[in-house]
Amino acid sequence: MSEKVTENVSFLSLIRKIPFSTRAVGLFYIAVVITGVVVGWPFGMLISSSLHLFGVWAILTLANVPSIQSGTGPNFALPIGIVSGLLAMVLILAMNVMGWMFMLLSTILAIILGSIAGFFYGRLMNAVKGSEMAIAPYTGFAITAIFGLVWLTLPIDHPNMLFFLGDGLRHQIPLDYFNANFILANLLQFEIAGVTVRTGELIVVFVACALMWLFFRTKTGIAISAVGRSPMFAKAAGINVNRSRIIANMISTAVAAVGIVVYAQGFGFVQLYDFPMFFAFPAIAGILVGGASGQRARVMNVIVGAFLFQGLLALALPVFTRVLADTDVGGVVNQIRMIVQNGIILYALALMARGAKQ
Amino acid sequence: MIEKTSLAGKARSFLFNNMVMLVFLGFVIFGFAVAETFTASSFTNDIMTRFFRNGLLVLALIIPVMAGLGLNFGIVVGALAGMLALIFIRYHYAVLHGFPALMLAFLVATPIAILFGFLTGKLYNKTKGQEMIASLIVSFFAEGVYGLFVLFGIGGLIPVRPGHRMMNPGTDIGVRGAFELGLPAEELTQAVRGAAADEYPGMARTLNLLWRIEFVYALAVIAVAMFLFLIIRRLIMRRNSALALTVNEPLWAFIVKSVLCGAVVAFAFYSSGVIYYWYNVLHNTPDIDRLDLLPGISTFAVEISRINQVPVVTSLVIGAIALFIVYFSKTKLGQDCRSVGQSQPIANVSGINVDRTRIIATIFSTVLAAWGMIIYLHDIGHVATYTIHRNIGFFSVAAILVGGATAARASVKNAIVGLFLFHAMFIVSPHVGLFLFDDGNAGEYMRTFLVYGVIGLSLGLYVWKNLKVARDKESLATMMNKIGKNKQVATNDNANRGGP
Numbered sequence: 001m002s003e004k005v006t007e008n009v010s011f012l013s014l015i016r017k018i019p020f021s022t023r024a025v026g027l028f029y030i031a032v033v034i035t036g037v038v039v040g041w042p043f044g045m046l047i048s049s050s051l052h053l054f055g056v057w058a059i060l061t062l063a064n065v066p067s068i069q070s071g072t073g074p075n076f077a078l079p080i081g082i083v084s085g086l087l088a089m090v091l092i093l094a095m096n097v098m099g100w101m102f103m104l105l106s107t108i109l110a111i112i113l114g115s116i117a118g119f120f121y122g123r124l125m126n127a128v129k130g131s132e133m134a135i136a137p138y139t140g141f142a143i144t145a146i147f148g149l150v151w152l153t154l155p156i157d158h159p160n161m162l163f164f165l166g167d168g169l170r171h172q173i174p175l176d177y178f179n180a181n182f183i184l185a186n187l188l189q190f191e192i193a194g195v196t197v198r199t200g201e202l203i204v205v206f207v208a209c210a211l212m213w214l215f216f217r218t219k220t221g222i223a224i225s226a227v228g229r230s231p232m233f234a235k236a237a238g239i240n241v242n243r244s245r246i247i248a249n250m251i252s253t254a255v256a257a258v259g260i261v262v263y264a265q266g267f268g269f270v271q272l273y274d275f276p277m278f279f280a281f282p283a284i285a286g287i288l289v290g291g292a293s294g295q296r297a298r299v300m301n302v303i304v305g306a307f308l309f310q311g312l313l314a315l316a317l318p319v320f321t322r323v324l325a326d327t328d329v330g331g332v333v334n335q336i337r338m339i340v341q342n343g344i345i346l347y348a349l350a351l352m353a354r355g356a357k358q
Numbered sequence: 359m360i361e362k363t364s365l366a367g368k369a370r371s372f373l374f375n376n377m378v379m380l381v382f383l384g385f386v387i388f389g390f391a392v393a394e395t396f397t398a399s400s401f402t403n404d405i406m407t408r409f410f411r412n413g414l415l416v417l418a419l420i421i422p423v424m425a426g427l428g429l430n431f432g433i434v435v436g437a438l439a440g441m442l443a444l445i446f447i448r449y450h451y452a453v454l455h456g457f458p459a460l461m462l463a464f465l466v467a468t469p470i471a472i473l474f475g476f477l478t479g480k481l482y483n484k485t486k487g488q489e490m491i492a493s494l495i496v497s498f499f500a501e502g503v504y505g506l507f508v509l510f511g512i513g514g515l516i517p518v519r520p521g522h523r524m525m526n527p528g529t530d531i532g533v534r535g536a537f538e539l540g541l542p543a544e545e546l547t548q549a550v551r552g553a554a555a556d557e558y559p560g561m562a563r564t565l566n567l568l569w570r571i572e573f574v575y576a577l578a579v580i581a582v583a584m585f586l587f588l589i590i591r592r593l594i595m596r597r598n599s600a601l602a603l604t605v606n607e608p609l610w611a612f613i614v615k616s617v618l619c620g621a622v623v624a625f626a627f628y629s630s631g632v633i634y635y636w637y638n639v640l641h642n643t644p645d646i647d648r649l650d651l652l653p654g655i656s657t658f659a660v661e662i663s664r665i666n667q668v669p670v671v672t673s674l675v676i677g678a679i680a681l682f683i684v685y686f687s688k689t690k691l692g693q694d695c696r697s698v699g700q701s702q703p704i705a706n707v708s709g710i711n712v713d714r715t716r717i718i719a720t721i722f723s724t725v726l727a728a729w730g731m732i733i734y735l736h737d738i739g740h741v742a743t744y745t746i747h748r749n750i751g752f753f754s755v756a757a758i759l760v761g762g763a764t765a766a767r768a769s770v771k772n773a774i775v776g777l778f779l780f781h782a783m784f785i786v787s788p789h790v791g792l793f794l795f796d797d798g799n800a801g802e803y804m805r806t807f808l809v810y811g812v813i814g815l816s817l818g819l820y821v822w823k824n825l826k827v828a829r830d831k832e833s834l835a836t837m838m839n840k841i842g843k844n845k846q847v848a849t850n851d852n853a854n855r856g857g858p
Contacts, residue, residue, distance in 0.1 A: 127822050128822055133490075133491040134491050135814055138810045138811075138817070141814075142814050145806035145807035145811075146803070148803030148806070152797055152803070153800075167797065273803075324510070326528075326530075327510055327532060331532070335501075335503075337502070339502035341498075342495045342496070342498040342502065343499055346485070352485075352488060353485045353486050353487055353488060356486075356487055
């Protein structure tokens, strides 16, 4: 009897240890899955689509880890990394490189371009220390807009990439012309108990996560974490604060650039123009759902958060279509996404302010 | 900020402090130079329309800046309150229509906006120090809540009349993606009336149509008013040396301003004379019915005749709100706002309830934004239910920043200058895009870039300047200051405990 009570208490305290955001979204996710099964969707299909969105979003979510750890806060300027990745893909595609070669080369170029962009972005963030989050979103928006002009004017004349009429690149470049759609997703793909596992994509995600985990155990990584925890203390310990923050933002931007390459193959399109504009917010909400705060983030937060948050979004549409008849379900799901995503970010901001007070 | 006595130094600091404004001015002038299909009258009409349409929304940003909340992207929340009111009024259109319906919309929007403003203010108090990003995110959050309510709540939870024109056809759940505010009685021609016999007159542009005067007369009135203001201020300054110090207007500046006012009046009288003459000619020429077809008429006269009339009531409303903001900054509450904006610990020590003051400032902003949104939509006449509020926050903030405001200082002057300059950019950017890239879409991207670029650049420069000042002061003095501040924070916590 007494044993049972203690077990109960420890279970409750375990639940209590889970951060509020994770608990709330986790419960919502479970509720949606149960509703989905009740209204007749196969369980395997629900988990498959959760895994699908997890696979394409996880690396973009991962990009927030270094920036949060360095004290710059969540990377609200994620579009900078994304346009670097898009530019890399467009340049490689323009040379008519296809298949695995395209994946390899565009990933390498994305890392290079992302690091360069991240260097300048990091310098900007150092110039506006203390107000990074207020300025970062507009930097991202502005870069996205200026790349709208770049896509219009790039001197590329590949017939599969241009508008059918007039100049400029298409809004969506289909990757199936280049044998690169679902290339990672289809690698070693298997089905188990009705769950489709896109193995290649997941391998890439876990390798990226493992590399990030390892990086934060190197000397540079530890220095970055120290800077995020207390810049004064880090400075006293002989760490170059500005340099650490720049490195962190370079990594963050480069990871985002790689993330969009994985994303593009996962959907089979390279999407340009206004597409990256509001990409930072779902990625940030993802890592916050996983239990990260504005100051501390771990790789585990990325995996948990990206699965729960993106999974929720993936399931909401099919499940609500059956629950709410006669409504514009797409619209409703989009509004729910806005509420959950931004509610989570606001909650994290409030926690940060409370932390700053104490 | 950079104190240098040499002329070059002064010029440099002027360029640096007004960089954003100068870039915009350069862009607009460039646009004028390269645009081919562009007339003075169409430009004036466009900019006038946009000025009266957006004026109140931009003014709504000033009070939160005063209270140290930074630029309130959360005016979108207020705008949503205005839209909810319009949806409510439009749904019950058979009961009340036309101009009275519009007035009722203002009335209905106010309590909703006060509630929204209160909640937003509470949130800003919970996210102190990060209000700028919190206000951006809260605008997205509010959009979601509003969208869910309008898309599902109306009809899904609140029962509606089946087959109402405002609802999605067929399902009766959710408001349509777009609805019209309806043509006003003045614009309802016989043909339209015949086609929809049971149609009531709408409320679009009813406020603007109440009373309109010729553009040149409005120009003359404004110039005379400005001149009187200058003279009266000058007279008061003679007696009140404190005001003279704050205004700091040398005699030559006064004379230049007065001469400018006089020139505007002279221009107004001259052009109205020209128009009067040509209308007489037109009246006496029976076989010509358009002014620009008259033989011998100058382009100047044609252009002047093409400028639209000025909506007096709308401009009076905007002027009244602007005056109210100036007056508000001089009241006890306004002074409290300022001291909270300057330093929360000091304001707290001097007995000001910081949190309450911040909430009141947010409520003011939200209510003004709700009214501003109603004016904005009533001028357009067409409401895209789920999207039209999206850019309100960005555009308004960009406008006031172009006018020279910062995150810590904004005035009515900034708002007015910004409105003109920002919307001039908006009007010329498609032409610049066409000239530079030979593509209509390019102008759109350039415009978007300028909006976000100007917000990022102004805020970035402001933070950077402050950090620089802080670095310059880095010495024993700041250390001492820090020790003092820590003590103050401790006392604040004690004071807060007694508060609500």
